Structures are given as C-alpha cells and as structure tokens.
Amino acid sequence: MSAKASDSKFITFNISSQDKSQPSQNVLSLTNVAPVGKTWDKHRANADKVFQYYAKADEHCFQQYARRVRICSELLEFQLMPEELEGILNLKLSDARFCRVRHCPVCQWRRSLMWKARAYKILPQVVTDYPKYRWLFVTLTVKNCQIQELRENLDSINKAFKRLTELKVWPAKGWVKSTEVTKGKNGISAHPHLHILAMVSPSYFSHGYLSHAKWVALWQRCLRIDYQPVIHTSGSSGMVIANAQEES
Numbered sequence: 001m002s003a004k005a006s007d008s009k010f011i012t013f014n015i016s017s018q019d020k021s022q023p024s025q026n027v028l029s030l031t032n033v034a035p036v037g038k039t040w041d042k043h044r045a046n047a048d049k050v051f052q053y054y055a056k057a058d059e060h061c062f063q064q065y066a067r068r069v070r071i072c073s074e075l076l077e078f079q080l081m082p083e084e085l086e087g088i089l090n091l092k093l094s095d096a097r098f099c100r101v102r103h104c105p106v107c108q109w110r111r112s113l114m115w116k117a118r119a120y121k122i123l124p125q126v127v128t129d130y131p132k133y134r135w136l137f138v139t140l141t142v143k144n145c146q147i148q149e150l151r152e153n154l155d156s157i158n159k160a161f162k163r164l165t166e167l168k169v170w171p172a173k174g175w176v177k178s179t180e181v182t183k184g185k186n187g188i189s190a191h192p193h194l195h196i197l198a199m200v201s202p203s204y205f206s207h208g209y210l211s212h213a214k215w216v217a218l219w220q221r222c223l224r225i226d227y228q229p230v231i232h233t234s235g236s237s238g239m240v241i242a243n244a245q246e247e248s
C-alpha cells in the first residue's frame, strides 16, 4: 500500500498486493495515517487471499472474479473533513472503485456498513414511534453443512423463516433479519444462521410469550427437519442505539 498527498484536502492511497513486494521510499500504510486504515488493511489482506483462491480455479468465471477482486479498492481517495470539534480533521472516503464480487471481503464489509447505517438511521424513529414495545434478539440455526450444500441450505432456511412469520403465534410486529454464514468448528463446514431483531407488543411477556422450548419446536416444524435445532433468544425492554459511525 502506498500513499501520496495530492493536495491539502485529498490523500490518495494505492492499495495493491503487488506493492508489498516492491521497495519504495514513500510507502505509507493507511494504518499509519488513521485508525480506520487498520480495518481497510485487514479486509484488503483477506481480499488478496480470496483473489488467489479464484485465480487457482479452473472455471473461466472464477478467473474473471480473480481479476476483479485483485483490483478492488486499489485506489482510495479520502477527503480531510472537519469534525464538530473545531480543529479536528478526519479522513472520509470520497471516491473508490469496488469490484462488487459477492465474496470479496472488502465489498462485503462495505455492504455490511451500509446496512448497519440504514438500520441505525431507522431504528431510533421506530423506538420513538413505538416507545412501549419490547425487543427480542433471536438466533435461528441449523446443523452445519458442506460448502457445496450452502446454497440449498440457505434457501430452505429462508423459506422456513417465511413460514415462521406466517404462523398465528409469530409475535413480532416488525423485524430485521440478518443472514450470517460462519466457519464450522472443524474448519471446513459452513454454519448458516439467522439473527433476528424483533419488535413485539408491550404485553408479549404476559400474553403470547414463547418459551425457548416453543421457539425450538416452531423452528423445527418450519424447517421440516427431524432434529431439534439450536436457538438463542433474549429480550430487552428498550433499544440502545450504539455509535453508528463505528466501523468493524
């Protein structure tokens, strides 16, 4: 990664895996300039791994993905923006080119920030409009699967969730659903699951309350499976909106 100051307002960073092997007098890590650089460096390093996986594949379409991921966010343009406190300048991304490949770590990270920002924008208004409503955090899982079975599994999980929301006993008036796939403990399987933030009526805990056992039974029924899936639930009387600007 190299950087140069083009004028007093803009700093252009050139991120490339190839740069790392080339000695340069003026190489400056983004991490050295701002804390956010550490996060960029982490995701860009993961993108380098992904593009190498694609490059090794035989399929033609994967070669195209490799080329796109390799140059993703190669050029980042930041603008120095004044913060509310006078005299403090922060780097704000003003221009970049992203590859938009579904499995690019940089693009997935940026996408997650966008969805997080949208949620943080909407939720305070929902809390204001429905101050007495309660909130549930529900994690719905299934057994780990092989990577090759992931598409099929995600499809059945999403269909099962739709069935769940159509049940009479479904308690939420509104919800936010996030699909996550993590690596199984054995390092090669996939662990697809759903995180649900659900808004339920103020009387939920006295009328229409679903016990943990009931959640498990309903999720099992909607999945149409012969084992009891793992579910985590927790309730909250209010909603705390954390710092929307935090990048992780």
Ligand SMILES: [Zn+2]
Binding pocket: 069, 072, 073, 098, 099, 100, 101, 104, 105, 106, 107, 108
């Ligand atoms: Zn990308």
